[in-house]
Amino acid sequence: MPTGVALRDVRQQLFDAAERVLLRAGPTALTSRAVTAEAGCAKGVLHRHFADFDDFLAELVRRRIAALEAWGATMRETAGSxxxxxxxxxxxAGVFDPVGLGLISLIIARDDxxxxxxxxxxxxxxxxxAEATAVLAAYLTAEQAEHRVPAGADVPTLALTLVGTAHLVFADRERTPPGPAATRALVASLLRTAAS
Incomplete structure (x- = not known):
């Protein structure tokens, strides 16, 4: 990038570029060079905004977690509908979309x-x-208060079961990810099991 060309909201451009790289080539292709090339800026731009590439990746995940937690707050507020x-x-489906699955793989692979x-x-x-499990547990608790989840249901275990099962189903690279109807059927089955 030529000197003197201003980049607007560089951090957001870098995060958007990282998501495009994840979608196109997967987590193994996510490097600082790939991100800056996708964003159309010099590699040094990333290092001016983040201590190192792992700092950038951690912030990318934090942003995803913040969005998930905001969505969870909305779910709790609208419990009963x-x-x-x-x-x-x-x-x-939002947690385990292609970007989410890429980030989960990245978190598993990168200890730092x-x-x-x-x-x-x-x-x-x-x-x-873990945050997805906490969000679902809070939502299920709110629905329990509305009498739409059985009072005797073990909410923490149910939330963990929902997230773990969905992760196995969505991350299976041998199969096409489930669509909305199949995901809903899976959830309904797990909810019925918890009610018995």
């Missing part, structure tokens, strides 16, 4: 990124999956 299985299926995220005081477990 819409079908519970559909609400959960929508949340899981995982360690940085764990130092944030986040819930125990794998970052992003």
């Amino acid at each position: 819409g079908p519970v299985d559909e609400n959960i299926a929508d949340a899981l 990124v995982r360690a940085r995220l764990s130092r944030d005081g986040r819930p125990p477990g794998l970052p992003l999956l």
Whole structure:
């Protein structure tokens, strides 16, 4: 990039570029060079805004977690409306979209990124999956208060089961990811099991 050309919202451009690289080529292709090339800027631009590439990646994940937590707050506020299985299926589809799956793979593969995220005081477990579990547990608790989830349901275990099962189903590279109807059927089945 020529000197003197101003970049607007460089951090956002870099995050958007990283997501495009993830979508196109997967987490193994996510390098500082790939991100800056995709963003159309010099490699040094990334290092002016972040301590190192792992710092950039941790911030990319933090932004995803913040969006998930905001969505979770909305889900809790609207508890009592819409079908519970559909609400959960929508949340899981958002967590396990292609970018989310790429970030989860990246967190698993990069110890330093995982360690940085764990130092944030986040819930125990794998970052992003742990927050997804916490968001669903809070939503299920809100629905329990509305009498739409059985009072005797073990909400923490149910949330963990929903996230773990969805991760296995969505991350299976041998199969096409489930569509909305299949995801909703899976969630409804797990909810029925919890009710019995």
